[in-house]
Amino acid sequence: MRVLETIEDLRAWRECISGTLGFVPTMGYLHEGHLALVRRARVENDHLAVSIFVNPRQFGPNEDLARYPRDIARDLALLEEIGVDVVFVPTVDEMYPPGFTTTVDVGSLGERLEGEMRPGHFRGVATVVARLLHVFRATRAYFGQKDAQQVAVVRRMVEDLALPVEIVAVPTVRDFDGLALSSRNIYLSAEERAAALAIPRGLARALSVFEAGEHDAERLRRIVRDSCGMEQLIRVDYVSVADAGSLVELILVDRAAVLLVAAWVGRTRLIDNVALSM
Numbered sequence: 001m002r003v004l005e006t007i008e009d010l011r012a013w014r015e016c017i018s019g020t021l022g023f024v025p026t027m028g029y030l031h032e033g034h035l036a037l038v039r040r041a042r043v044e045n046d047h048l049a050v051s052i053f054v055n056p057r058q059f060g061p062n063e064d065l066a067r068y069p070r071d072i073a074r075d076l077a078l079l080e081e082i083g084v085d086v087v088f089v090p091t092v093d094e095m096y097p098p099g100f101t102t103t104v105d106v107g108s109l110g111e112r113l114e115g116e117m118r119p120g121h122f123r124g125v126a127t128v129v130a131r132l133l134h135v136f137r138a139t140r141a142y143f144g145q146k147d148a149q150q151v152a153v154v155r156r157m158v159e160d161l162a163l164p165v166e167i168v169a170v171p172t173v174r175d176f177d178g179l180a181l182s183s184r185n186i187y188l189s190a191e192e193r194a195a196a197l198a199i200p201r202g203l204a205r206a207l208s209v210f211e212a213g214e215h216d217a218e219r220l221r222r223i224v225r226d227s228c229g230m231e232q233l234i235r236v237d238y239v240s241v242a243d244a245g246s247l248v249e250l251i252l253v254d255r256a257a258v259l260l261v262a263a264w265v266g267r268t269r270l271i272d273n274v275a276l277s278m
Helices: 007-015 032-044 072-082 121-136 148-160 183-187 190-196 198-211 217-229
Strands: 002-004 021-026 047-052 086-088 140-144 166-170 234-243 257-265 268-276
Touching (some): 002 007, 007 086, 021 121, 032 047, 032 072, 032 140, 032 166, 047 121, 072 086, 121 140, 140 148, 148 166, 183 268, 190 198, 190 257, 198 217, 198 257, 217 234, 217 257
Parallel strands (some): 002 086, 021 047, 021 140, 047 086
Antiparallel strands (some): 257 268
């Protein structure tokens, strides 16, 4: 496994390979959710590359950029075990050299939900992903469905800019207790962890009710809100039932949709979602 730090070296490596290339962009501190993406990419491609870059442009001024968990040595060991060919670990200056001013804005899709709660977040996501996709020239790029809005934003960007890459969304990986895996779960105390389970419980209950025939969006939202409301440590930012592609809020689930929730558990903000398939 090669570890590269510059775009110049990465491009040189890319010129030397043929066949399909799978690419998994990450911010590191890898867990089984990330590794599920890597393993799938390993199976589906001739070559496999992973990036580790904590992107400052997708963090707000009062967010957790400084304390975001990092363990590059552990990450590299995990990736080597799976058989990754190249890991790209650029510095901030490598990704955003002096004079860098270009950004990618996906419009209203990036302004809803997470975009409303975290202004500029998806501009930062789209900009870094576009830059990485351009440099890697991957056949397929893999993203976790846990970040459903991010998947929608990246798909929209790839389609709008006619980027020659297939975006593959991999199902959410959950811990033994149902909590969606996230690098930020490490912030949770034991008490907060127990309280956080109200989020997947609410989503699972709403999904069960939907599959039994309930398609009224507000009733589905209320199930999740009520579940979270039973825990004093949880403060909900939003519960949404939205069109799976546009993320426009729905009154009635009459098409492919997604039920999304974002909530604070103590000082830790978690997101989760389930697909509502017709």
